[in-house]
Amino acid sequence: MTDTYQVSDFAYLTSLKSEITSTAAVRAHNLSLTLNLIRDRGRITRTEIIRLTRLSAPTVSSLVNILIASDFVREGGIGHSSGGRKPVVLEFNYEARMVMGIDMGATHITIIIMNLKGEVQRRFSCHMDVLSKPEESLQVIRTAVEAILTGTGLSEQDLLGIGYTVPAPLINDKTGEFITHYMPAWKDFCCIATIRDLIKETPIYFENDANAAALAEKWWGCGLGYDNLVYIKLGTGVGSGLIINDVVYRGFNGTAGEIGHTTIEADGRQCRCGNRGCLESYIGIQGILSDGRRALVNDQNWTGRLDELNVKGVVQAALEGNAECEKIITTAGYYLGIGLANIINLVDPGLLILGGELADAGQMLLEPARQSLVERTVGFNTQTDNLMIGDLGSDAIAIGAATLVIMNSFHESNIYTALRSKEQNALINA
Numbered sequence: 001m002t003d004t005y006q007v008s009d010f011a012y013l014t015s016l017k018s019e020i021t022s023t024a025a026v027r028a029h030n031l032s033l034t035l036n037l038i039r040d041r042g043r044i045t046r047t048e049i050i051r052l053t054r055l056s057a058p059t060v061s062s063l064v065n066i067l068i069a070s071d072f073v074r075e076g077g078i079g080h081s082s083g084g085r086k087p088v089v090l091e092f093n094y095e096a097r098m099v100m101g102i103d104m105g106a107t108h109i110t111i112i113i114m115n116l117k118g119e120v121q122r123r124f125s126c127h128m129d130v131l132s133k134p135e136e137s138l139q140v141i142r143t144a145v146e147a148i149l150t151g152t153g154l155s156e157q158d159l160l161g162i163g164y165t166v167p168a169p170l171i172n173d174k175t176g177e178f179i180t181h182y183m184p185a186w187k188d189f190c191c192i193a194t195i196r197d198l199i200k201e202t203p204i205y206f207e208n209d210a211n212a213a214a215l216a217e218k219w220w221g222c223g224l225g226y227d228n229l230v231y232i233k234l235g236t237g238v239g240s241g242l243i244i245n246d247v248v249y250r251g252f253n254g255t256a257g258e259i260g261h262t263t264i265e266a267d268g269r270q271c272r273c274g275n276r277g278c279l280e281s282y283i284g285i286q287g288i289l290s291d292g293r294r295a296l297v298n299d300q301n302w303t304g305r306l307d308e309l310n311v312k313g314v315v316q317a318a319l320e321g322n323a324e325c326e327k328i329i330t331t332a333g334y335y336l337g338i339g340l341a342n343i344i345n346l347v348d349p350g351l352l353i354l355g356g357e358l359a360d361a362g363q364m365l366l367e368p369a370r371q372s373l374v375e376r377t378v379g380f381n382t383q384t385d386n387l388m389i390g391d392l393g394s395d396a397i398a399i400g401a402a403t404l405v406i407m408n409s410f411h412e413s414n415i416y417t418a419l420r421s422k423e424q425n426a427l428i429n430a
């Protein structure tokens with residue numbers, strides 16, 4: 001007997017293999033569809049799932065059994081009947097797993113643990129010179145992750161995944177490698193290595209900080225229901241996260257949304273990127289605060305503690321009559337408006353959301369920004385409130401990082417891993 005196959009055998013084996021592959025892919029798609037529907041609705045009956053997904057009753061029944069066994073879905077009482085037997089209601093279990101979000105900013109580190117409903121359960125935050133101290137920063141993150149897991153009593157298996165944001169455009173969303181042009185100290189450091197020896201198997205997803213914040217506001221904040229929105233992060237760096245037609249837009253090189261380095265004055269101020277007249281050189285937080293310190297150098301309220309000055313301090317001084325401080329904020333608003341006008345003229349989003357420390361200036365910043373953007377745009381409607389400060393405040397990026405985990409884990413390409421994480425592998429493959 002020989003072990004060579006006839007051509008017809010080979011064709012048969014190939015078709016069998018592709019059939020098996022496509023069956024798994026179809027099931028992954030259906031599991032993702034059903035799980036996201038239940039998560040989105042919170043409570044739903046099997047009959048409604050059949051109607052909305054157009055899947056057959058036996059298919060839905062089998063999918064729901066897998067989701068119940070994985071603990072993401074549970075039976076939650078009896079629903080209303082339109083005649084006949086009352087249906088069992090299925091509900092999403094928002095506590096089935098926890099998600100972790102790590103926001104590694106330029107000057108801070110924030111880490112949160114969140115349930116699947118977007119509710120923060122535990123939070124850690126500290127100031128850190130991340131920009132110039134990569135090794136120390138990574139060590140702080142590692143120690144904090146370890147402490148949070150110990151403090152909450154969570155094991156790696158309780159986590160659906162970890163989302164990790166970096167304050168620069170990403171080169172590789174698997175390793176967290178990012179463009180170090182603005183952060184040269186990071187040239188030889190890699191984010192994933194630091195926590196991979198601590199977190200062995202749990203998926204880790206990387207994202208740029210402004211993109212994550214845009215996602216967070218879309219899922220849990222003022223962006224709910226918008227398919228087109230832009231989140232503008234007003235921090236040490238100025239960046240934006242673009243959500244276009246419901247997905248994060250990254251561009252060809254992953255650098256889309258770098259609004260901070262668009263030119264607003266042809267021969268303007270020197271920027272840290274090497275160019276002149278960038279938006280960031282006018283509204284970046286470091287510049288605002290150094291102008292603020294200069295304005296308040298003779299102010300008795302700030303004697304001896306000017307290095308504690310923040311945006312709220314500058315605004316407060318302005319409200320108390322310091323004309324120079326008022327000018328700092330309104331000038332920033334004026335330039336911000338030009339930047340926003342450029343975004344609107346380019347992508348026409350339904351909503352512009354401001355976040356980051358400068359957003360703490362509130363109306364004092366918003367008014368001049370609105371004025372200068374109205375002068376420069378066609379069709380921007382100031383009557384409908386489509387320029388606003390984000391709902392999620394300074395945690396938006398960390399919440400976005402954690403949200404990234406939910407979004408990716410329940411996608412059909414990762415659904416088996418998500419369900420498997422609590423020993424459901426056998427059931428899926430049965």
Ligand SMILES: [Zn+2]
Nearest residue numbers: 261271273278
């Ligand atoms: Zn620049």
